[in-house]
Amino acid sequence: MANPYSSLKIFHHRDALDKIRRDEQFAPFYIRLKPTNICNHHCSYCTYGSGDTHNKTDNRNNIRHTDMIPREKMREIINDMGDMGVKAVTFSGGGEPLTYPHIVEAVNMMKERSIDLSLITNGQLLDGERAEAFYNAKWLRVSFDSPNPSEYAALRGISESSFHKVVANIENFARKKEPDCVLGVNFVVGKANSLWGGAVRGAVPWHIARKRSGGCLLCG
Numbered sequence: 001m002a003n004p005y006s007s008l009k010i011f012h013h014r015d016a017l018d019k020i021r022r023d024e025q026f027a028p029f030y031i032r033l034k035p036t037n038i039c040n041h042h043c044s045y046c047t048y049g050s051g052d053t054h055n056k057t058d059n060r061n062n063i064r065h066t067d068m069i070p071r072e073k074m075r076e077i078i079n080d081m082g083d084m085g086v087k088a089v090t091f092s093g094g095g096e097p098l099t100y101p102h103i104v105e106a107v108n109m110m111k112e113r114s115i116d117l118s119l120i121t122n123g124q125l126l127d128g129e130r131a132e133a134f135y136n137a138k139w140l141r142v143s144f145d146s147p148n149p150s151e152y153a154a155l156r157g158i159s160e161s162s163f164h165k166v167v168a169n170i171e172n173f174a175r176k177k178e179p180d181c182v183l184g185v186n187f188v189v190g191k192a193n194s195l196w197g198g199a200v201r202g203a204v205p206w207h208i209a210r211k212r213s214g215g216c217l218l219c220g
C-alpha cells in the first residue's frame, strides 16, 4: 500500500498549487466537520466532556455543551460542499459525532455528492444504521484509551458495560465494513494509561489474544 502520509501528496494537486501561485481562491479538498458538542462520555482531559476538568479552563466554560448544527444548516453545508467540489469530510468532535441526530441523513447526502467520508468516534453508538452508514467510509478511528475495562471506565467517566459495548461494536464493524475502509483505535496517553501503565502494554496482549483466536479484527 502506498504511504497515505506522504509529504509529496500535494503534487497530486497541481491545479491548486497553480492557483495558490496566482493568488486565486479555491474550495478546500478536505473538511473536518464537528456536528455537535454533545458527548455521551466524560473524559477527564476533554474540553467537550463533563469530566473532572469541567469548569477548570476558560475554553471549557465558553463552550455551549449542547450545541449542534441545525438540520437545515447541515443540509445547506453539504450542498455547498458538493457544489464547490469538496472531496472528503471527516466527522469528529466537538463532542461525539454519532450523538448527532441527523448523522445518517448527512452521511447519505454526502455519498450522493461522492464525498469521501471518515469518522472519529468513541464507538459507543457505532451500531445499527449509524454503523452501516460508515461501512464504506475511507477510514474510521475509535478513541479507546485502554484495553482494561475498569481503567477505560475510569478514564472516560462511564460504566464498565460501555467498554464491552464498544468492543462489541468494533468487532461488528470490523466484520461488516468494506475491505477498503481502514479501521483503527487510538489512545490518548496519560499517566493512568502510559506506556508502562496500560496503553501499549495492554494493547499488545489484547491484539495477540485476538490474533490467536482467529485473527485480530483490526489488523487482520
Ligand code: SF4
Residues within 6 Å of the ligand: 039, 040, 041, 042, 043, 046, 047, 048, 049, 050, 093, 094, 095, 096, 122, 143
Ligand atoms: S469521547 Fe471524545 S468528545 Fe467525548 S468526552 Fe471523551 S474525548 Fe471528549
